[in-house]
Amino acid sequence: MDGNKLSSPRPFTPPTTEEDRLLWLRLIRSRRVGPATFFRLFTEHGSAAAAFEALPGIARASGLSDYTPCTHKAAERELSLGRSKGAHLLCLGDPDYPAALAALSDPPPVLWVMGQLRLLEQPAVALVGARNASSLGLRTARKLAEGLGFHGFTTVSGLARGIDAAAHGASLKSGTVAVMAGGVDMIYPQENAPLAAAIADQGLRISEQPIGLQAQARHFPRRNRLISGLARAVIVIEAAEGSGSLITARDALDQGREVLAVPGHPLDARAAGCNQLIRGGAVLVRDVADVIEALENSVAPRTQPTANPSDTPQHAPQRPPAKPLDTLSLHRMILDSLGPAPVAEDQLLRDLGQPGATVAAALLFLELDGRVLRQPGGLLSRA
Numbered sequence: 001m002d003g004n005k006l007s008s009p010r011p012f013t014p015p016t017t018e019e020d021r022l023l024w025l026r027l028i029r030s031r032r033v034g035p036a037t038f039f040r041l042f043t044e045h046g047s048a049a050a051a052f053e054a055l056p057g058i059a060r061a062s063g064l065s066d067y068t069p070c071t072h073k074a075a076e077r078e079l080s081l082g083r084s085k086g087a088h089l090l091c092l093g094d095p096d097y098p099a100a101l102a103a104l105s106d107p108p109p110v111l112w113v114m115g116q117l118r119l120l121e122q123p124a125v126a127l128v129g130a131r132n133a134s135s136l137g138l139r140t141a142r143k144l145a146e147g148l149g150f151h152g153f154t155t156v157s158g159l160a161r162g163i164d165a166a167a168h169g170a171s172l173k174s175g176t177v178a179v180m181a182g183g184v185d186m187i188y189p190q191e192n193a194p195l196a197a198a199i200a201d202q203g204l205r206i207s208e209q210p211i212g213l214q215a216q217a218r219h220f221p222r223r224n225r226l227i228s229g230l231a232r233a234v235i236v237i238e239a240a241e242g243s244g245s246l247i248t249a250r251d252a253l254d255q256g257r258e259v260l261a262v263p264g265h266p267l268d269a270r271a272a273g274c275n276q277l278i279r280g281g282a283v284l285v286r287d288v289a290d291v292i293e294a295l296e297n298s299v300a301p302r303t304q305p306t307a308n309p310s311d312t313p314q315h316a317p318q319r320p321p322a323k324p325l326d327t328l329s330l331h332r333m334i335l336d337s338l339g340p341a342p343v344a345e346d347q348l349l350r351d352l353g354q355p356g357a358t359v360a361a362a363l364l365f366l367e368l369d370g371r372v373l374r375q376p377g378g379l380l381s382r383a
Helices: 018-029 035-045 048-061 072-084 117-121 135-150 163-170 190-202 219-230 244-254 269-279 288-297 327-337 345-352 356-368
Strands: 088-091 110-115 124-129 154-157 176-179 204-207 233-237 258-262 372-375 379-382
Touching: 018 035, 018 048, 018 072, 018 088, 018 110, 035 048, 035 356, 048 356, 072 088, 110 117, 110 190, 117 176, 117 204, 124 135, 124 163, 124 219, 124 244, 135 154, 135 163, 135 233, 135 288, 154 163, 154 219, 163 176, 163 190, 176 190, 176 219, 190 204, 204 219, 219 244, 233 244, 233 269, 233 288, 244 258, 244 269, 258 269, 258 288, 327 345, 327 356, 345 356, 345 379, 356 372
Parallel strands: 124 154, 124 233, 154 176, 176 204, 233 258
Antiparallel strands: 088 110, 110 204, 372 379
16 A cells, blocks of 8 residues: 555445446546546545546536546446456455455456456466567476466466466466456457467456457556556566566566566576566576565565654644645646656645645546546656
């Protein structure tokens, strides 16, 4: 957890009726509503129904006169299509919703899953790496996946060619979870269709995206965050500098997960990212014993303790409350305080010196207006 009160508004009561589930779908599928905005709306209005009803007015207040939320028909179509393909919809708070994802600062409000739900109850380790992996890298992935399965761990990966496919294939019997960048029913790349079918039968496929959505480049970073979020640790096997696997490793660090890497030859570009991770403090992995040792020695991430008034020095200077700003001035101040580099929301609140509820409402307007981007981990940047 990131300690940010505005971005951690759980626990949520899951929907109990079909109509409630449709409302959750309509809210999260509405334009410019991501997980963080979903939680903010839900918290401020008390229910998905009230949040959805307020959404058009909020959009109009932020200058979006042509805003149209997701229709009942569109949500109904997605729900029906998903069920017809054998997928199951999980909402945050459902008993089967993965606890590891629920603990994130902004988990997906809804997930589509296809396969063996029991795998979400087992401890998991993610294996990621190069698509154009070497034969040695593929053998390493298979060996690690088999060893982790022997020790009772589910393998999580992204169903890409190369390292991902090798890890999934080697852990089909022991348990494997494929996190999809597009819809849970949309296989990419197509060459992995037989493997994807086997995972749906023996393992589990999972996605936060709508049924039938073809994966696009912008979906993969979000997918990577779910890979690391589901796992206790992320192992990187062959990753070039700037690769998506390093994004997954960075997400893992942000989420308090362990990061491990298999070293490679310094002249092999596919090993550059792994060697860089090890230089930065990642655990060096030679075999599965190194992974088990790292997991045994790891400490669960600690939540930020609640401040005790008695811990505050009695003579600490108190900053006087800032003068309230009008809406336009507050919007301008927020935008002036943000740039392309992400800033923690709690830091922004401290910098602005304005009431949290007032800033929260202004941020929601700016998010819906497309001028502020909310990123994983409670971070904000200017669009």
